[in-house]
Amino acid sequence: MSQQVNNTLWALSRNSIFESNILKGEDRVDVAVIGGGFTGTSAALRFAEAGSNVALLEAEYSGFGGSGRNVGLTNAGLWINPEDVERSIGKRYGERLNDFLSAAPDMVYDLIDEHNIECDAVRNGTLHLAHSEAGLKAIEERAWQINARGGSVMLLDKAETYKLTTAENYLGAIHDMRAGTIQPLEYCHGLMKAAQNAGCKVYTNTPAMSIRHKRGRWHIKTPKGILIAERVLMATNAYLEHILPLIKRSYTPMHYCQLASDPLDDEKLKHFLPGKNGTWDTRTVMRSYRTDADGRIIIGTIGNIFMDNAPILTSWANKMIRETFPDVGPVNWTYKWSGRIACSKSYIPNIHDLGRGIYSISGFSGRGIAPGTAFGRAMADFILGRTNSRDMPLPFNTVKSVPFNKIREIYYETGSQLTRLFDHL
Numbered sequence: 339m340s341q342q343v344n345n346t347l348w349a350l351s352r353n354s355i356f357e358s359n360i361l362k363g364e365d366r367v368d369v370a371v372i373g374g375g376f377t378g379t380s381a382a383l384r385f386a387e388a389g390s391n392v393a394l395l396e397a398e399y400s401g402f403g404g405s406g407r408n409v410g411l412t413n414a415g416l417w418i419n420p421e422d423v424e425r426s427i428g429k430r431y432g433e434r435l436n437d438f439l440s441a442a443p444d445m446v447y448d449l450i451d452e453h454n455i456e457c458d459a460v461r462n463g464t465l466h467l468a469h470s471e472a473g474l475k476a477i478e479e480r481a482w483q484i485n486a487r488g489g490s491v492m493l494l495d496k497a498e499t500y501k502l503t504t505a506e507n508y509l510g511a512i513h514d515m516r517a518g519t520i521q522p523l524e525y526c527h528g529l530m531k532a533a534q535n536a537g538c539k540v541y542t543n544t545p546a547m548s549i550r551h552k553r554g555r556w557h558i559k560t561p562k563g564i565l566i567a568e569r570v571l572m573a574t575n576a577y578l579e580h581i582l583p584l585i586k587r588s589y590t591p592m593h594y595c596q597l598a599s600d601p602l603d604d605e606k607l608k609h610f611l612p613g614k615n616g617t618w619d620t621r622t623v624m625r626s627y628r629t630d631a632d633g634r635i636i637i638g639t640i641g642n643i644f645m646d647n648a649p650i651l652t653s654w655a656n657k658m659i660r661e662t663f664p665d666v667g668p669v670n671w672t673y674k675w676s677g678r679i680a681c682s683k684s685y686i687p688n689i690h691d692l693g694r695g696i697y698s699i700s701g702f703s704g705r706g707i708a709p710g711t712a713f714g715r716a717m718a719d720f721i722l723g724r725t726n727s728r729d730m731p732l733p734f735n736t737v738k739s740v741p742f743n744k745i746r747e748i749y750y751e752t753g754s755q756l757t758r759l760f761d762h763l
């Protein structure tokens with residue numbers, strides 16, 4: 339099997355250092371959180387602040403999963419339109435979920451302020467770019483649906499879009515001021531540190547290898563120890579390993595890859611997103627563009643990245659820059675990486691009550707910075723007994739398999755690779 343390329347800009351350029359231990363021997367807690375991404379760290383922080391005896395187990399390091407590999411677009415809402423949310427889970431829950439996720443970026447930026455998380459947070463709005471007439475209709479409809487529900491996104495015409503992006507061939511955009519960008523790994527790291535400062539025991543490099551319910555408590559075995567907890571929150575999304583494999587059936591893995599350049603000089607940067615907004619477009623095989631605090635340009639698209647398809651990706655990226663941002667000139671792609679997304683059948687996350695005090699949330703479907711942060715807190719409040727299941731933004735459901743899951747996975751990956759192969763020619 340081909341070796342995966344994974345030199346993540348966010349991990350290689352981060353400033354903060356995080357100290358934590360491997361779990362050795364036995365520890366007993368009220369609550370165990372499994373998974374150290376946005377969801378798990380946000381939940382752990384909430385538990386710790388409520389005075390719970392809580393421990394977080396992370397198989398690798400904070401942000402190893404999607405949280406440390408993503409684009410960093412702190413968006414409001416989900417990929418699907420508000421009306422589709424209401425159609426899928428009913429009007430009552432749909433309206434509640436739309437409101438909950440519309441406000442979720444506020445929670446992210448408030449946490450950043452409250453805990454002084456240094457993560458290059460910018461809140462100047464994101465741009466959803468229309469790449470075709472059909473894309474333009476799609477964003478017009480989306481903007482209308484958001485604004486009909488009390489949002490205030492703006493529709494930009496072609497000239498206004500060009501002014502903020504200097505990107506050729508885009509016909510318009512939604513400018514959503516609720517949103518912005520962050521350095522996602524630093525944010526995740528900051529949340530984990532905040533949880534630890536609030537009293538959460540953090541065990542990194544500590545995978546949960548097995549889990550059994552004995553005498554009213556969960557016994558979670560790790561390579562060097564055992565964690566005994568009354569209640570457990572699984573926050574492993576697309577990176578679930580070793581335990582409870584049934585959850586994997588409820589989502590389809592899909593990959594997204596990114597390339598980041600060397601830092602560019604100011605002259606070149608004038609020709610790549612002068613408005614400094616994070617952006618993505620309406621293509622089925624979507625593209626994203628942003629810059630980082632050091633002036634690197636970062637582009638992304640759907641699909642995985644291996645040693646043998648990396649040259650095609652580089653050639654695709656060069657062609658894309660020539661065609662879309664022609665005045666930038668040649669760039670050197672220093673970082674290339676990919677990450678796994680958990681796509682649920684409806685593109686809405688699933689919350690599961692697996693019985694006897696164990697709960698799970700997964701299926702963020704590529705929207706996890708604000709939703710993971712907000713749902714981590716909501717799940718913690720529910721487990722703490724502060725809210726009941728009827729108050730949750732989503733109904734709990736039983737684990738259901740995505741139909742034709744393997745075929746769906748192959749379809750996503752093959753479709754994106756073929757599109758790129760065709761586009762790079």
Ligand SMILES: Cc1cc2nc3c(=O)[nH]c(=O)nc-3n(C[C@H](O)[C@H](O)[C@H](O)COP(=O)(O)OP(=O)(O)OC[C@H]3O[C@@H](n4cnc5c(N)ncnc54)[C@H](O)[C@@H]3O)c2cc1C
Binds near residue numbers: 399409576706708
């Ligand atoms: C390439 C990419 C780009 C994306 N871009 C965006 C974006 O711009 N904006 C946005 O909102 N969302 C984006 N997303 C989605 C977002 O990153 C995810 O939805 C989010 O990170 C999910 O967070 P999480 O905490 O639920 O899971 P994760 O961050 O995946 O964390 C799960 C953790 O669980 C750990 N784990 C698994 N099994 C075990 C075990 N047995 N024991 C202990 N630990 C375990 C893993 O090591 C992992 O660290 C993107 C995702 C990807 C992959």
